Amino acid sequence: MLRVSWLDLDCENYLGQYTEGVVKQRFLDEASINIVVSNNFSTLMCLGFFDGDLSKQPYGNLGPQDICTSQNQELAHEATRQGIVLLKNSPRSLPLNAKAIKSLAVIGPNANAIRVMIGNYEGILCNNISPLQGVTTLVPTCYTPGYPNVQCENAQLDDATKIATFAYAIVIVVGASLAIEAESLDRINILLPGQEQLLVCDVANASKGPVILVSMSRGCMDVSFAKTNDEITRTVWVGYPNEASGATIANVIFGFNNPSTMIEMNFRADPTTSYPGRTYRFYKREPFSHLEHRIVKASKLVSFPLAEDHVCHSSKCKSLDVADENCQNLAFDFHLRVKNIRQMSSSHIVLLFFTSPNMHNAPKKYLLAFEKVHSLGQLEAHVRFKVDVCKDLNVVDELGNRKVPLGQHLLIVGNLKYSLGVRI
Numbered sequence: 001m002l003r004v005s006w007l008d009l010d011c012e013n014y015l016g017q018y019t020e021g022v023v024k025q026r027f028l029d030e031a032s033i034n035i036v037v038s039n040n041f042s043t044l045m046c047l048g049f050f051d052g053d054l055s056k057q058p059y060g061n062l063g064p065q066d067i068c069t070s071q072n073q074e075l076a077h078e079a080t081r082q083g084i085v086l087l088k089n090s091p092r093s094l095p096l097n098a099k100a101i102k103s104l105a106v107i108g109p110n111a112n113a114i115r116v117m118i119g120n121y122e123g124i125l126c127n128n129i130s131p132l133q134g135v136t137t138l139v140p141t142c143y144t145p146g147y148p149n150v151q152c153e154n155a156q157l158d159d160a161t162k163i164a165t166f167a168y169a170i171v172i173v174v175g176a177s178l179a180i181e182a183e184s185l186d187r188i189n190i191l192l193p194g195q196e197q198l199l200v201c202d203v204a205n206a207s208k209g210p211v212i213l214v215s216m217s218r219g220c221m222d223v224s225f226a227k228t229n230d231e232i233t234r235t236v237w238v239g240y241p242n243e244a245s246g247a248t249i250a251n252v253i254f255g256f257n258n259p260s261t262m263i264e265m266n267f268r269a270d271p272t273t274s275y276p277g278r279t280y281r282f283y284k285r286e287p288f289s290h291l292e293h294r295i296v297k298a299s300k301l302v303s304f305p306l307a308e309d310h311v312c313h314s315s316k317c318k319s320l321d322v323a324d325e326n327c328q329n330l331a332f333d334f335h336l337r338v339k340n341i342r343q344m345s346s347s348h349i350v351l352l353f354f355t356s357p358n359m360h361n362a363p364k365k366y367l368l369a370f371e372k373v374h375s376l377g378q379l380e381a382h383v384r385f386k387v388d389v390c391k392d393l394n395v396v397d398e399l400g401n402r403k404v405p406l407g408q409h410l411l412i413v414g415n416l417k418y419s420l421g422v423r424i
Helices: 014-024 030-046 070-083 114-118 131-136 157-166 196-206 245-253
Strands: 085-089 104-107 141-144 169-175 211-216 232-237 291-297 301-303 319-321 331-340 346-355 366-375 380-388 402-405 407-413 416-423
Touching: 014 030, 070 245, 104 131, 104 157, 104 196, 131 141, 131 169, 131 245, 141 157, 157 196, 169 196, 196 211, 291 346, 291 416, 331 346, 331 366, 366 380
Parallel strands: 104 141, 104 169, 169 211, 211 232, 301 416
Antiparallel strands: 085 232, 291 331, 319 402, 331 380, 346 366, 346 407, 407 416
């Protein structure tokens, strides 16, 4: 019997066609199918499908009128706000001042491509707002796509460079579309498709003002050329953001929303930044943060309530097995005040790491928990963590067993380090 993974629900006819054959070939047993069927029927039960008249159940009267409610549309906007990632922001480049801009050039095949913003698996559309439409509500604009779609090999560079020459600032929206990446359609590389990179670079070279590059794609795109191009002052990745996200993108450009920055999680080393690879766990340099952290509640010492005849009373134990019956119900609160030292309101991801005592070849640090908070400029936010000693502060020893090291642990948030004693 092979070890398999599966989905509980198939939106087409794949399972109906092939499941019986897989069972007959003994790649899948009926017990696994029973689990899937049970899961699906549990969902139907929760929705009230077996409780009589559906129209009298809590979800029985849902329909198209419930899709485009103001609450649902605001939730879609919030998802876009949280999903936008700031990749580059040169000093004093953004946000743009809407009152000072007399002309904004909007360029690129995805600048007015509403269908691209939606991606696929979409439902009823409520309110379509492209990036072009979003910025046009705030400032005067001039627009050219550069070329009709992301696949086009013949860029209309003359029109693009001409309007870039006279504009106060330029927004270039490029990326992908379902024509080059979709279900059963993989990209052959991670570069910008067609002549997009040429379009971006020529427009940036012709510009007299700041250039904002917006990358719209489902998968990752290599826009590393923008990192070293001084004419491109800001780079933002927006994914396939949703139907009305043009307004949210405009709000980011003009400073009404401040996107989060990217968290480094590369496995490959980068000698230029001393990043060692193998993720953050082996990073040795001090972190940088524009947040100030202050502890308001924490424990200094946690003790294991061992029985009198426990072996660790008669020998020097360096760690305690997580499977030990005494390793439970040992949680404490770790509360912080987090201050945004910048002037602009922004969302931040507060990362709580811990470093264990030096034993069992443990990594430099582990990510214990994280919390995303929104804080106003120059103001504080309260962040609360619950730390379970046995669950959160364990490491894997040389034999593969999970152990809680005894001694001094460090809890780390930004530049703040807090010592916690763990003993018997």
